[in-house]
Amino acid sequence: MIPGTFDYHSPDTLDEAIKLLNDLGEDAKVLAGGHSLLPMMKWRLAEPTHLVDISRLSDLDYIKEENGYLCLGAMVTESALENSELIAAKYPILKDTSEVIADPLVRNLASVGGNIAHGDPANDHPATMLALNAIVVVCGPNGSKREINIDDFFLGPLWTALQDNEILTEIKIPIPKQYSGGCYIKLERKVGDYAIAACAATLDFENGQCISAGIGLTNVGPTPVRASDSQNMLVGTDVSDEIIEKASVLASETSQPVGDHRGSEEYKRGVVKTLTERAIMKAKNRALGGN
Amino acid sequence: MSFTINLTVNGVNYNDVIDTRVLLVDYLREKLELTGTHVGCDTSSCGSCTIHLDGKAMKSCTMFAVQADGADITTIEGMCQNGELHPLQEGFKEEHGLQCGFCTPGMIMTAADLLKNNSKPSEEEIRCGLDGNFCRCTGYQNIVKAVQYAADKS
Numbered sequence: 001m002i003p004g005t006f007d008y009h010s011p012d013t014l015d016e017a018i019k020l021l022n023d024l025g026e027d028a029k030v031l032a033g034g035h036s037l038l039p040m041m042k043w044r045l046a047e048p049t050h051l052v053d054i055s056r057l058s059d060l061d062y063i064k065e066e067n068g069y070l071c072l073g074a075m076v077t078e079s080a081l082e083n084s085e086l087i088a089a090k091y092p093i094l095k096d097t098s099e100v101i102a103d104p105l106v107r108n109l110a111s112v113g114g115n116i117a118h119g120d121p122a123n124d125h126p127a128t129m130l131a132l133n134a135i136v137v138v139c140g141p142n143g144s145k146r147e148i149n150i151d152d153f154f155l156g157p158l159w160t161a162l163q164d165n166e167i168l169t170e171i172k173i174p175i176p177k178q179y180s181g182g183c184y185i186k187l188e189r190k191v192g193d194y195a196i197a198a199c200a201a202t203l204d205f206e207n208g209q210c211i212s213a214g215i216g217l218t219n220v221g222p223t224p225v226r227a228s229d230s231q232n233m234l235v236g237t238d239v240s241d242e243i244i245e246k247a248s249v250l251a252s253e254t255s256q257p258v259g260d261h262r263g264s265e266e267y268k269r270g271v272v273k274t275l276t277e278r279a280i281m282k283a284k285n286r287a288l289g290g291n
Numbered sequence: 292m293s294f295t296i297n298l299t300v301n302g303v304n305y306n307d308v309i310d311t312r313v314l315l316v317d318y319l320r321e322k323l324e325l326t327g328t329h330v331g332c333d334t335s336s337c338g339s340c341t342i343h344l345d346g347k348a349m350k351s352c353t354m355f356a357v358q359a360d361g362a363d364i365t366t367i368e369g370m371c372q373n374g375e376l377h378p379l380q381e382g383f384k385e386e387h388g389l390q391c392g393f394c395t396p397g398m399i400m401t402a403a404d405l406l407k408n409n410s411k412p413s414e415e416e417i418r419c420g421l422d423g424n425f426c427r428c429t430g431y432q433n434i435v436k437a438v439q440y441a442a443d444k445s
Contacts (some may be wrong), residue, residue: 001334002312002314003312003334004312005292005311005312006311006312007292007311008292008294008311008355008357010357010360031358032360034353034354034355035335035350035353038335038353038354038355039334039335039353041324042333042334051311051360055358079347102335102423103422103423104337104348104401104405104419104420104422104423105338105341105350105423105424106350106353106400106423107351107406108348108349109347109353109354157293191335191422192336192422192423195323229438290329
C-alpha cells in the first residue's frame with residue numbers, strides 16, 4: 001500500500017526540527033519510529049504533506065535518573081526500555097509495559113515518546129504513565145520548554161496537548177520511594193495485538209499502609225483512563241484482598257469500554273475488573289518485597 | 292517529492308534518487324532486485340519483510356526508503372558469506388524449518404538478531420523472539436529447532 005505524497009525532512013538538531021514544524025504548519029507530522037504513523041499513512045487514514053524525521057536526534061535517546069526523576073528521552077526504543085537493567089530492577093512496571101507492545105521487531109524501532117505523543121488510548125504506555133504520575137516535557141519554538149502533567153496531556157482519541165509546532169522530548173517519572181511497587185497487565189487476543197483491556201497499578205506504602213496509589217486503564221475510553229475512585233479506595237488501607245476486590249469493581253465501573261471486535265462492553269468491564277485485581281496484587285507484592 | 296539516498300546493502304554502496312513514498316521493502320525488491328525480502332501483509336504484522344538496519348532486525352514494509360539514508364542494511368541475500376551457508380540457513384535446511392519458504396528469510400533475519408543478543412536462548416525465548424514473524428505452513432516447531440541448531444553450532 002502506498003501513502004499520499006509528502007515532502008521529507010531530516011533535521012540534524014531539535015531546534016531545526018521545531019523550526020520546520022513551525023514553518024510547515026498543521027500538515028507536517030513528526031516521524032520517530034514510524035510504526036504507528038506509517039501504517040496509518042499506508043491506509044491513507046493520515047495524509048501529512050510533510051514528515052519531519054526526528055530519528056537522527058541522538059540526544060533524545062537516554063535513560064537516566066536525575067534530580068529525583070527517572071528521565072526517559074523521547075527516542076528511547078521499546079527494546080531499549082525492555083532490556084534496560086535499571087528499568088528491570090527499579091521500574092518493572094515499565095518493562096511489563098514495553099514487553100507487551102506489538103512484537104520484538106516493532107519494538108526495535110518504536111519510541112516511548114511516540115507511544116505517548118500519538119495519543120491513542122489503545123497504546124500501552126499512556127495508562128502506565130498515568131499510574132506513575134509522569135510529567136511530559138515538550139519543546140517549542142524559540143527555545144521554549146514546558147512540562148505537562150500526564151493528567152492534562154491526553155485530550156481525546158489521537159489528540160493531545162501538544163501543539164503543531166512542539167515536540168515531546170522527555171518523560172519524567174518520580175523516583176519511587178522505598179516501599180513502592182508497580183505492575184502492568186494486558187489481555188490481548190493474540191501476540192502483538194492492542195489490548196482488549198489493560199491495567200497499570202502503582203502503590204506506595206509507609207508502615208504497612210498505602211499512602212498513594214495510581215491506576216491507569218488502556219483501551220477502555222477515548223483517552224487512557226485514571227481509575228480515581230479505585231485509587232482513593234486503596235489509600236489509607238493495608239490493601240487487603242477485600243479492598244482489592246472493591247477497588248477492582250470500581251475500576252470496572254469507571255472504565256468506558258466500547259463493544260467491538262475485541263469484545264462486548266460487558267466482557268471488557270469484566271476484563272478490567274480481573275486485570276485490576278491482579279495488577280494491584282502484584283504491585284503490592286513488589287512494593288513489600290517479593291515479585 | 293524526490294530525495295537522494297546513500298546507503299549500504301549487503302556491503303555494497305548505493306546512491307539513488309527516489310520518491311519519498313517508496314517503501315524500503317519495495318526499494319530493496321524493485322530497485323535493487325533483492326527479492327529474498329518479501330511483502331506478506333504490508334501491515335507490519337507478518338514479518339516476512341524483516342531485514343537488518345544498522346544491526347537491528349526490523350520490518351522493512353514499515354519504513355520509507357528515505358528514512359534509510361545513511362544506513363547499513365543486510366538482507367537475506369547477505370547472510371551467506373563466501374559461499375558458506377549461515378548457521379541459521381543450515382539449520383533451516385537440516386531441521387526442515389520451511390515448507391513454502393515465504394516466511395523463511397524473515398525468520399532467519401529475526402533469529403540472527405535474537406542470537407546476536409542471546410547466544411543460548413531457551414525455547415521460550417526463541418518463540419517469544421519470533422513473535423513478530425508468522426508462518427502459515429509449519430506450525431513453528433521445526434523453525435524453533437532450526438534456531439536451536441544454529442545456536443548449538445555457534
